[in-house]
Amino acid sequence: MTTQIKTPKKLIEVALPLDDINMAAAREKSIRHGHPSTLHLWWARRPLAAARAVLFAQLVNDPGYQRELGYGVNKKEAEIKREKLFQIIRDLVKWENTNNEEVLNRAREAIWESWRETCHLNRNYPQASELFNPEKLPAFHDPFAGGGAIPLEAQRLGLESYASDLNPVAVMINKAMIEIPPKFAGQTPVGPLPEGEKQQSMMEDWASAKGLAEDVRRYGKWVREEAFKRIGHLYPKYKITQEMVVERPDLKAYEGEELTVIAWLWARTVKSPNPAFSHVEVPLASSFVISSKKGKEAYVVPVVEGDKYQFEIKVGNPPQEAKDGTKAGGRGANFNCLVSGSPIDGKYIKAEGQAGRMKQRLMAVVAEGKRGRVYLSPTSEMESVANQAEPYWAPSGDVPARLTGGTCVPYGLREWGNLFTPRQLVALATFSDLVEEAREKAVADAKAAGLPDDGQGLARGGSGATAYGEAVAVYLGFAVDKVADSGSTIASWTSQRDTIRSTFARQAIPMVWDFAEVNPLSDSTGNFIGSINWVFKVVDLLPATASGGAQQSDAATQSISLNKVISSDPPYYDNIGYADLSDFFYVWMRRALRKIYPTLFATMAVPKAEELVATPYRHGSKEKAETFFMDGMTRAIHNMAEKSHPAFPVSIYYAFKQSETKEGSTTSTGWVTFLEAVIQAGFSIDGTWPVRTEREGRSIGIGSNALASSIVLVCRKRETNAESISRRDFQRQLREEMPEALETMIGGQTGQTPIAPVDLAQAAIGPGMAIYSKYQAVLNQDGSRMSVHDALVLINRAITEYLSPDSGSFDADTQFCSSWFEQYGWSAGQFGEADTLARAKGTSVDGVKAAGVAESGSGKVRLLKWSEYESDWDPSKDDRTPIWEACHQMIRRLNNSGESAAGELLAKMPEKGEAIRQLAYHLYTLCERKKWAEEARAYNELIGSWHAIVAASHDVGHKGEQQGFDL
Template sequence: MNTFADLFTPRQLVALTTFSDLVIEARERVLKDALKAGMPDDPRGLNEGGTGATAYADAVATYLGCGISRSADFWSSFTTWTSSGEFIGHTFTRQALPMVWDFGEVNPFSNATGKWKGAIDWIFNVVLGLPASKSSSALQCDAASGSAMSFDFIISTDPPYYDNIGYADLSDFFYVWLRRSIGKIYPDLFSTMLVPKAEELVATPYRFGGDKKKAKEFFETGLRRAFEKMREAANPEYPLAVYYAFKQAESDTNVKDGNGKHALASTGWETMLQGLLQTGFQITGTWPMRTERSARSVGLGTNALASSIVLACRPRPEDAPMTTRRDFINALKRELPKALMTLQEGNIAPVDLAQSAIGPGMAIFSRYSKVLEADGSPMTVRSALALINQVLDEYLTEQEGEYDADTRWALAWFEEYGMGEGPYGMAETLSKAKNTAVDALERAGILVSKAGKVRLLRREELPDDWPACRAGRQRGAGRDPVKDKRLTVWEVTQYLIRALVDKGSEEAAADLLKKVGALGDVARELAYRLYTICDRKKWAQEALAYNSLVVAWPELVKLAGRGEAKSPTQTGMFENE
C-alpha cells in the first residue's frame, strides 16, 4: 500500500469522494437559503471572522466535512468486525493502522453502525452540548517558536508523548478527505497536500534516518523551547496547567529499590518534566483528572489509563535552595504517603496510582534548584522518578501490617509464583516467616497442597458455600463470611472480585461487602498492592480484576448501604493551587 486510496475499496472511494464533493454543493444551498430567509451577509467567510450568511454556510459545511472525516473511519478496508455485538468497529481502534485479516463494509444509508446519519448525529449532539454564550478564536502556530503568543495568556497544555503517537502521520488519513470537502473554506489550514510533519515534536527515528539519538535530541530541544516560550508568554497571575498521561515504564539501572531490584522510571514523563524544570518552572499543585472514556476501544478489557495528571506550575524562585539526595528521599518519605493516602481515599484507580504519584513527588523535587547526588552531580529527573516509584512501592508494602498472617503469606507467595505452583518446602519456609502454617492455610481455603507442590486457589475454584467448604469438609454454609472462624483479607478480596468481575454482579459483591464490614476496606487496599505486582509482572488480566474492584468501589459501598464512598469531584479551575 503506497497511497491512502489503497486503504479503501473502489466503492468506498466512490462513496467518500461523492459525499465530499456534495459538501460544497450543500454549502451553496445553505447560503442561498440563508440569504432568501433574510439573514444579513458580509463578504467575509468563517475563516476570516465573518458573521453573516456566508460564514453561516461555511459553518454548516464544516460540520458536514467533519461528518465525512468520521465516516472515513468506518468506510475503509481496515475496519474490524465485532462478532460479540455483530457490528462494524472503526478503523482506528488504536493510534495506528492495525493489521486486519477480514473487514466489514457498511452501507452508508443503512441503520447499521458507521452509517452517515450516525456520524451527523454525533456531531449534532456535540454542538448541542457546547457552551454558546461566548465566542472564541483558534489559530495554528508552532509552540516552539511562539510567534503568535502574547504576554497575557492563561496557558493550559497537553504536551506530546515522546514516541508514543505520531499524530501527523495518522492525521493524513482524515486530512485528505477534509481537504477535499472543506479545503476551499480554510485555504491556510489545507495549503499542503498532506499534514506538515517537519516541525512536529515526536521522537520518531525514521524521520532522522533511523537515528534514535537524533530523534531524542530533536524532541527534547523542541519541548524545552516550547516551555521557554510559555514561560515568557504566560500571565504571571495564573499558573501554567500541564495535562499528561503516559503509562510506559522502564527499569532504571542507576537506581535500585529496597529489594535490590532496578527501580522503574518513564522516558515519556522524564522528557516532559525535564523540559519543564530546565526552563525554571516548579510544580505547585497536582490533580488526577478523569479524561478518558472507559468504553473507548483501547480501554476495553485492558489496563489503560483512565486519568490524566494535571500539573499546576509557576516559575521557580531565583533563590530556591539546593538539597542532597538523602534529604530529598527523606522529604519524599515524609510527604508523599500523605498525598498517596488522599489519592486512595478519593478512589483513584490502581492503574492511575503510579502516574498520580509523580505529581506530588515531582512537586517536592522541583522546589529545589538542585538535588545533589553523593558525588556532587545534580540528580536527573529520571533518577527522581525512580525514587518516587520506590517510595510508592514502600508505601504499599507498609500497608501489609494491617493484613492477617495468612494474607501476608498469600501476598508474598503471589508475588513470587502468581497463581502457579511452587515447591512445598518454599511454602513451609515462608509460612514460618509469616507466623502461620501450610495446613492452616489449606484449611482457610487459600491454597491447594498436593504431591509436594503448593499453589493458591484460583477464583473459579472457590466454593460457592463459603466458608463451610474447607478442604473437602462439610458443605452448606451459604456464602456467609460472618460464620468463617478464619476470615482473611485475601479471601475477602478474591470473593469480592469473583462476584463483581467473574460473575458480573455488583449486587452480590455489595452483599458480601456488607457482611465483612470494615475488612472490606482492607481488601480494597490489598487490591492496590496486588495490582502493582501484576502490572510489574505483566499479568494483564489479573491486574484488570484488581483495578475493576477499586473502580467499582463507590457503587459497591452505596449498594451495601454504607453511605457514599469518597470519589473524585470536579472543582473550579482556580479554586486551589
C-alpha cells in the same frame, strides 16, 4: 497587598475516579452516530470522556485545600466533599450525558464555585481584577489541538475555548467544532426542504447548532441531486437478464430488474513476466473471496482460456484457492501469473508500477438487493463506462515516500491524483465544485430569509448571511473529504463485513492490490448522502455554547495561551506523521474551501518542516530527529509554563509507544525523557494519571502488562526561587508525604474507588514526582543532580513500602500469609521454613491454622484459597480474624454472591475495610509482577467493586438502624 498568589490544589492534583473515567473512555470507542470523531478523520484523538473529566478535575478545587490553608475542615469532611465531586465526574463521563444539561450544569456550578473561592482568596493580589474576576471564568487554550476533543469539552463545560495547530486540516476541524457553531446558535434553517419532504413542525427546536445542521443536510441533498445530473451516467445500473439467471438461479428474484451498483471490485494488473504471455495484463489479487458471511458466501472464479481470462462469481463456501487469490505460496515471489503460473516478484511489480504500466481489471460488481448484497460477474459494459471517465482536475503533490505503517510510492503511486481512478477524480472534483455553488445558494437563501448581512465571511469574523453560507459550505467540504476517504484505490473490500474498508483503516497509505470503488451516488456504503448524514449528526449535537476560536499557530511561539487554562495532547515522537497523512485531505479541502479561508489554504501542502515529529528522513538522522523533537517540545512546554493561568495546573497527555512494566511501575526511555523535558521547561509535575481506552471490563491487561493508552501529566510552574535539596531529604519527604497521598488515591474512608490496582503503580508516581520536581534539583551525595530515572526508583520503592503488609499496619498473621504467598502462592512448602517465617513475623503456624487461612500436616504448610474458606463465615463470631482472612472472605462472597452480599459482609467488620483494600492493592501488584493472571484479576475486581460494596454495606447499616428504632 499580598504579592503571592494563593493556588488551592485542584482535584486532579489529589485524586480521580480513574476506573470510571477509563471505562467510559473505552465504551466511547463503540459510539459512532453523533460522535465528533465522525465529523472528519483525525489520528489518535483523545476520548471525550477523558478530556471532559480531566478538564473538570483541573478546574475544581480539591476539598482538602481548606486544610492546607488552615481552615477547619477535617480529613473526613474533605473525603465526603471529594466523593460528591467524583459523582459529578461519574455522571459527566457517560456518553448519554454528553448534552445532558442537568449533569453539565452541576459540573459548571462546581467549576464556578471553585473559581469564586479562588478569586476570594486572591482578592488582594495586585492584578486581581485582571486575573481573578469572579464574574468571568478564564478562557481555555490547547496549543496542539489536533482533532479538537479537548477544546470541545472545555467549551461544553462553559469556558471560552481556543485551539491552535500548525496543521490547517486540524485547524479546520476545530473551527467546525468550536468556532463556527456558536456564531449561529439558535439559527433556523434557511434552505428549502428537499423535494418530497414536509416540515416536521413549525415549533421545531433549533437550539444550539441544530438549524445549521439541518441546512447542511438540506444543501447536502441538493449537492447530491446536482451531482447525479452531471455524472450519473458514469454510474450505470446492472440489469439482471434471463441468461444470467440460468447460470445463477440465486438471481431469479431479480430477473429483469436493474440493480443499483454500490461497489466495483478491481484487481491491479501488471504484464505477465513470462515472455510468452508478456502481452497479457494479469491480476495481483490478494484474495478472490468477496463475502465470508455465513449463508451469504461468494467468491470470484478466474476462467482462463489460453492467453485470455475472465472473472465469474460463484456463491457458496469458497475453496482454498479462492482465499489465496493469485498470491504466491513460496519464497521469492509475491504473486503468480494467472495464465502461465510464473512467479511475479516484488521488484518486477515495483518496476512496472514506476514505469506507469500498472493497470486494473474489474473482478466483481456488488449491487444492492432486496435482502442485502448481490454479487455479480463483471461485464464489458461496466468496465467500459468506468474507462470513459475523463478527469478535468486532479490533486497534485507528493504522496509521502516514507511512513511508519507503509506507503504505496514504491509502486508508482507518487502523487495524490494517482490514488484515484479517473471516475473517482471526476466525482470528487464535481462534489468539490458543487460545494462552492451550494455556498452561493445558501448565502442567497439566508438573505431572502431575512438574515442580516455584514458582507464579511468567516475568515473576517463575519456572522451574517455571507458567513452563514460559508459555514454550510465548510461542512459540505468535510463530507467530500469523507467520500475521498472511502473513494480511493487504497480503500478495500472487507469480506467479513461485506463493506468498504476506508483509505485510513490504519495510519498509513499502504499498497492495496485489490480495491473497491464505491458508488458515491448510491444509498449504500461510502456514498455522499451517507457522509452528509455523519456530518449532520455531529453538528446537531455540538454544544455551540460559549464562544470559541481556532487558528494556525506554532505551539513554541504562540501567545494565545496567556492567562488561559491549558490542556493539550502533543504529538509523541515519531508515532504519527500527521502532516504527511493529512495532505490526503488537504488537497481536496483546499479545492473546496480556499475561497472561504484563503490564508489558511495559501500553501500547496500542509507545513512539515516545523512539525514536532521525530522523522529521521526529514532531519538527516535518527539522532538529529530526536534532538529536533525534544528541543522543539521543550520550547513548546516552556511556553505553556510561562503563559498559563497561575491559578490552574496544566495537563499534558503523553502517549506511550513502547513501554514495559517492571516491579509494578510503568517505565520507558521515552517516558523518562519526556518527564525530563517537562521539568527542564520549568514545570513541576504533580500528577501522572493513566488514561486507558482499550479496556474490556476491569480486568483487561492483567497478566499481559497492557499499559495505559496515555498518561496525563498534571503540571505547575515551578517557583523561580526553588531551592535544591539532598537525596536524604528527598527520601525523608517521600516517607512523610507519600502515605497520605496514596491513602487519598486508594479512597480514604468513604468507600470511593478512584483508582483500580492496575492503574495505581502509574498514578502513584504523581505525588512522588511532585516532591522531586518542585525543587531546582535533588542532589546526590557526590553533588551531582539526581536523574528522573533514579527518582522514579526511589518513588516506586516508597509506593511498595506503603502497600506492603510488612509496613507495620497489618497484623502478624497477615504479614506471614503475604510473605508465604509471595514465595509459594497456593502451593505447599516445608513446615520448618513456615515455622521460622511465622516466628519472625510474631505469630505461629498453629496460629494461622487456627485463624482458618492455612492447613498444616505431614510436614507441609499451604495457604487456603478463598474458594476453600467457610461459606457461612461470620466475623462477629470469629475471635481471630486477620486482615488476610477478611480480604479473601470478601473475594469469596463477591465471586459467589455479588456486590450486595459482599456489602453485607463488610457491614459486619467496617473497621477492617481500609486494611482489606490496602492488602488487595498489594496482592494485585505482587500477582501482576509474577504474572499470576487469575489471582490478580480477583484482587483487581474486589477493588473495582469497592464503591458498590461500601454502598451496599451502608444500606445494610441503615436498615439495621431503622429496625432497631422500630423495636
